[in-house]
Amino acid sequence: xxxxxxxLKIAGVGYNVPGSVVSNNDLTKLYETSDEWIYTxxxxxxxxxxxxxxxxxxxxxxxSKMAIENAGLTPEDIDCIIGASSAPPEVxxxxxxxxxxxxxxxxxxxFDLTAACTGLxxxxxxxxxxxxxxxxxTILIVASDNNxxxxxxxxxxxxxxxxxxxxxxxxTESDDGIDDIIRLNISADGNIGHYISLRYPxxxxxxxxxxxxIDDGKIHMAGKDVxxxxxxxxPKYVEECISEANLKAEDIDYLIPHQAxxxxxxxxxxxxxxxxxxxxxxxxxxxxxxxASIPIxxxxxxxxGKIKLGSTxxxxxxxxxxxxxxxxxxxxxxxx
Numbered sequence: 001x002x003x004x005x006x007x008l009k010i011a012g013v014g015y016n017v018p019g020s021v022v023s024n025n026d027l028t029k030l031y032e033t034s035d036e037w038i039y040t041x042x043x044x045x046x047x048x049x050x051x052x053x054x055x056x057x058x059x060x061x062x063x064s065k066m067a068i069e070n071a072g073l074t075p076e077d078i079d080c081i082i083g084a085s086s087a088p089p090e091v092x093x094x095x096x097x098x099x100x101x102x103x104x105x106x107x108x109x110x111f112d113l114t115a116a117c118t119g120l121x122x123x124x125x126x127x128x129x130x131x132x133x134x135x136x137x138t139i140l141i142v143a144s145d146n147n148x149x150x151x152x153x154x155x156x157x158x159x160x161x162x163x164x165x166x167x168x169x170x171x172t173e174s175d176d177g178i179d180d181i182i183r184l185n186i187s188a189d190g191n192i193g194h195y196i197s198l199r200y201p202x203x204x205x206x207x208x209x210x211x212x213x214i215d216d217g218k219i220h221m222a223g224k225d226v227x228x229x230x231x232x233x234x235p236k237y238v239e240e241c242i243s244e245a246n247l248k249a250e251d252i253d254y255l256i257p258h259q260a261x262x263x264x265x266x267x268x269x270x271x272x273x274x275x276x277x278x279x280x281x282x283x284x285x286x287x288x289x290x291x292a293s294i295p296i297x298x299x300x301x302x303x304x305g306k307i308k309l310g311s312t313x314x315x316x317x318x319x320x321x322x323x324x325x326x327x328x329x330x331x332x333x334x335x336x
């Protein structure tokens with residue numbers, strides 16, 4: 001019996017980062033720290049940050065333009081836009097604002113999903129279902145975050161980690177019957193969601209009892225708990241994803257992880273016994289760009305020649321919620 005599920009093709013990728021660079025040495029102007037202290041603990045040397053009126057929408061628009069162009073398409077070819085962002089500049093919404101800047105004349109649907117740093121993998125799952133069922137044929141996934149607007153720049157524990165950036169993928173119905181999503185698993189555990197939090201400032205109606213909670217709209221993180229969770233959960237989950245695809249670690253050409261901390265990346269690398277050339281890491285120059293980190297690493301890796309096309313890769317990540325996921329994908333010629 002022939003399957004009615006339509007296969008998905010990754011047709012184009014793109015990325016964009018701000019021009020403004022903040023180095024570890026620059027941060028010594030804000031609080032007591034050093035380049036050595038930050039780098040040895042995180043693997044980060046510098047990060048890009050938005051400046052002036054620039055925000056995640058601008059970054060996402062540029063990344064989307066690149067992905068659409070690399071797919072050999074025009075904005076008019078897009079049937080749906082899925083935005084993935086930890087905290088977009090406007091709650092209503094990253095995807096709609098990118099749709100507006102792309103000047104897509106069609107009244108296509110555009111919406112955001114929030115899975116923090118795992119957003120790209122969650123969005124791939126949604127897109128796979130939409131394309132697989134035949135609802136849409138061409139979907140733009142745009143992951144963009146401006147964390148520099150959301151961290152407490154007096155807090156050395158969190159502000160050293162984050163940077164801004166955007167990555168985008170165009171996925172379409174495959175025209176050759178081959179599905180570029182070999183395996184995709186996502187998961188979450190809300191019981192440990194307090195490890196990373198960001199609550200918007202708010203007030204109760206003046207006619208009811210007022211809340212005693214003070215929400216400052218900044219990122220708060222239990223760093224040790226996050227690290228322990230990541231190094232124990234993500235490597236095991238990646239191994240399980242590979243096994244469920246009836247593959248072995250050596251069958252995968254590249255590991256493209258969420259760029260949260262170099263030590264976490266190395267823990268996954270050691271679990272899979274991968275040499276350095278199979279692991280894509282750019283955290284040294286960008287820091288943690290949240291939902292954007294995986295597609296930035298993918299698109300930049302292809303552009304720089306670190307990722308050879310006609311290959312397979314495993315994308316994996318974790319984020320606030322807590323959420324995590326992994327996807328084994330085919331990377332075809334011509335996506336970048």
